[in-house]
């Protein structure tokens with residue numbers, strides 16, 4: 514058995530809950546469909562590069578799903594030669610079939626074991642996705658030369674002053690990886706946010722638990738299946754193609770990217786919680802010092818310094834969840850890079 518038409522996305526959507534595992538050979542490797550939306554490709558020639566590409570952790574963020582599905586198809590048909598170990602994860606196939614961000618709970622808040630506190634589809638899917646990554650990295654546990662990479666590709670709910678941006682998950686020693694920043698620059702990323710605290714996102718999970726170089730990467734605005742202009746992903750398509758077929762991360766100077774440190778997470782603390790901004794305000798909109806950006810009967814958030822900006826504003830979520838990230842521009846000189 515193979516993947517019909519080399520279309521892993523179609524197979525996944527047609528078997529959204531489960532699929533019997535199967536494997537087959539293709540020109541430059543072996544493919545293992547391990548579960549629905551979980552595909553491992555092993556190259557014929559051994560590689561120290563172990564790459565996880567996850568997409569559709571939010572079901573309605575279809576652009577990256579189409580992009581990665583196209584790359585997988587090109588590998589399976591022999592148009593591209595596989596030179597790295599690759600794990601492709603379509604995060605939330607059930608929500609994707611319903612064109613929804615999630616069914617019951619936001620999957621991207623359930624990692625690092627938080628799924629244990631929940632029941633239902635997303636909780637079991639978070640457990641399955643963590644297991645898939647653990648299994649994928651297991652063979653290189655004792656190999657210091659093994660490079661672990663995880664790029665979790667998303668699209669954002671609203672427009673953005675920086676169309677493409679990455680979230681660098683919290684790094685305890687605050688030493689950041691120059692080569693990975695340069696890879697992000699080569700991938701057409703316009704801005705990077707450096708997280709200030711541990712979270713329960715997928716990218717934080719693979720960094721914290723597996724020591725991977727891991728990022729949430731936002732590639733533009735959400736569109737429905739079939740309505741994405743894949744030419745807008747040309748830079749990351751090229752950089753991922755180089756990584757897959759040559760086995761290294763292409764790099765250009767990181768100086769093209771605007772860098773931000775995350776100052777605060779805004780937390781929805783009550784049903785009365787609201788953000789004082791128009792619905793169509795873009796990510797990275799800046800505010801003046803003292804502006805009351807968020808308020809509820811329990812709290813008020815005043816902008817600390819003129820120029821501080823807001824990313825991911827959203828109040829359509831349960832109490833206790835993140836309603837936005839406050840960020841402030843920094844320079845490369847503010848960072849320790851290795």
Ligand SMILES: O=C(O)CCC(=O)N[C@@H](CCC(=O)O)C(=O)O
Nearest residue numbers: 621667669670671680714729825
């Ligand atoms: O546009 C939005 O408001 C959300 C887009 C999105 O899904 N972003 C991720 C970021 C994850 C991270 O902080 O690393 C999310 O909210 O899960």
Ligand SMILES: [Zn+2]
Nearest residue numbers: 571574667668
């Ligand atoms: Zn998302």
